[in-house]
Amino acid sequence: MKKNAVVGQSGGPTAVINASLYGTVYEALNREDEIGTVYGMINGIEGFLNDQVMDMAPLEESKELELIRTTPGSYLGSCRYKLPEDLNDPVYPQLFARFEAYNIGYFFYIGGNDSMDTVSKLSRYAEKISSDIRVIGIPKTIDNDLVETDHTPGFGSAAKYVASTVREIAIDASVYDNKKSVTIVEIMGRHAGWLTAASALARKFEHDNPVLIYLPETDFDQDAFIEKVRTSLETTPNLVVCISEGIHDNTGTFICEYSNDVGTDTFGHKMLTGSGKYLENLVKERLGVKVRSVELNVCQRCSSSMLSKTDQKEAIASGAYGVKAALNGASGKMVAFERLDGDDYQIDYVLKDVNVICNQEKCVPATWITADGSDVTEDFIRYARPLIQGEVTVPTEDGVPKFAYRK
């Protein structure tokens, strides 16, 4: 008897996490000789535990599946549910009883570090109890911080959004170009500065903005920063500075903690906000110039207007590749990208051991950051440029983008 498949989404959404869902579902529905029903789990593993599942086949018939490709957010809903470390916890037999009830043979989970932790634990538990269920991770994260892969789906579109928006903010900031000004743009990224680094892709000419870029990979020094701003204003009177939300000093204290109380999320991560606001006040106080701070906020991960065609294509392909891998017997693996050598950008899809990936973070290499920590190098730009190429036309309705909604 054919086994069924189930797919879920977990963690923060991206502009293409639904493109990955599309790729997974489309491929699974087209392998009807090998796969029975294709289920979506609502709100990830947490919803699945409560029997929240939907049949995905009607979406293909209603053309809704096509619309999912360009819909931001997580179509199936998400969760931030961490499975217990102890594989003897009663939640595991509970979950596998649900798998049994739905006759699940293939489990696909689209997400980042924390979701790969779920994939790791489920695959280890399956092995422990000799279940033949195949558990596959499909990568996504705007943070681009997964190890063992050249990059992750979601990063390219977020990077394109950041580069384009910083380009526009720089134009906006330059309209009073007879007066000095500083604009500080705060970009997502707790420990990995990939997305902030992508703001370098906005530059069009020498001394063009953003002139200064600060990542959490290096220690941030307030005095050096102020001095750098002062000298940069001499060549670029309307200065744009991009900073990661997670910049911190050499004691590990986040800059936003200088002025703010911070809370923690369910994974114990500090919730950061306000480095930009803090530095805005600092620059105003120390240099007396006009200064503004802009927090790009959730638009970085949910904007459909700056979808990278390359990113979307790879997200779809990685979902489909995951299905093929599971049918070939793989389990406990994540779909990863290997960049091929050569002048033209090209990647290979491969499988990597999810146990090596989960709970690790890949940072921007030190050699891709300038010695004084205020910029990225050409190596980074060569790496990131191909990932933001190509535009996607999003269907519209009544003047706003048309998206798919779960009924």
Add this chain to the structure above:
Amino acid sequence: MKKNAVVGQSGGPTAVINASLYGTVYEALNREDEIGTVYGMINGIEGFLNDQVMDMAPLEESKELELIRTTPGSYLGSCRYKLPEDLNDPVYPQLFARFEAYNIGYFFYIGGNDSMDTVSKLSRYAEKISSDIRVIGIPKTIDNDLVETDHTPGFGSAAKYVASTVREIAIDASVYDNKKSVTIVEIMGRHAGWLTAASALARKFEHDNPVLIYLPETDFDQDAFIEKVRTSLETTPNLVVCISEGIHDNTGTFICEYSNDVGTDTFGHKMLTGSGKYLENLVKERLGVKVRSVELNVCQRCSSSMLSKTDQKEAIASGAYGVKAALNGASGKMVAFERLDGDDYQIDYVLKDVNVICNQEKCVPATWITADGSDVTEDFIRYARPLIQGEVTVPTEDGVPKFAYRK
């Protein structure tokens, strides 16, 4: 001898203020029988006083002019320079001596309230000294707060950005739909809530977000707000609330002043920020739900990714109409829009007395706001919907939008 023309931009930029510039310059260059050189003034009237002008003809030859149509920001640079009230001030003869030196017969100024103040003063001074220079205002403002016109270029694109972005934020906020949450979106608008009201165009179904919309046209009551949020969460568990930056209580105190120091700009306007942040903390404290605030910030006025085709077309046409009007002898007028009756949206371009327009603000009519001040009515939606229609493809280069830059 043919007279020359000069065009300038003033005040905050919009996504289509350069489309108006394009329309003005294109039309003026094509009236070569009547107009000599077409000059652009750099940084508005302030730059013009310092002889900062450029010849616009080479832009048409180099195809740069076409690119200006989709470039946000003010191509010519801007200023916030207020001419003295006293027409006997020495700056007036100084300015008119510059007009004389450049043989200017036609003066076009693209801007909002404050810029129309400049148009008013210059035209009155011209009359006073019997100068035959013709002074015409071309409207622009994302705030849509100019009187005597159905709407203003810049509003449609900003409204499209707001509606689309709020749509995306609502999708992003709903991914954890098994847990209640509140997202507060702070939108530009000091005294007029047009742009915040445009967030209503994001709605797609009953109880859809944004469920609550607060404009500065009504007094804001904290307790009523909290109660409204509490009851709305029952039907919409992931609630999105849109507020104008300028919401205030019944004593006229801005909500952001409850927690912030505020400064003033050169026109004496209070610089507002932080109502969203304040309400974020209030909701957290009073209701204990997950809450986040998002400030849309300058992207509202500088995003090229959400250009309204209707807005762009009208911006170009109003620039061209201004040139025709000046050649027909008009002065001291602003180009305005009259909406024609009928089922299909259609406007007429007309001229209005700039003296009536300047330094006034048009607010959202009370009848277009619900009685409890937490939403707009269908009348507003019928008014605003046509203004965000149609998409514009912006040329790209290396994965980011390609813009025109002043050399």
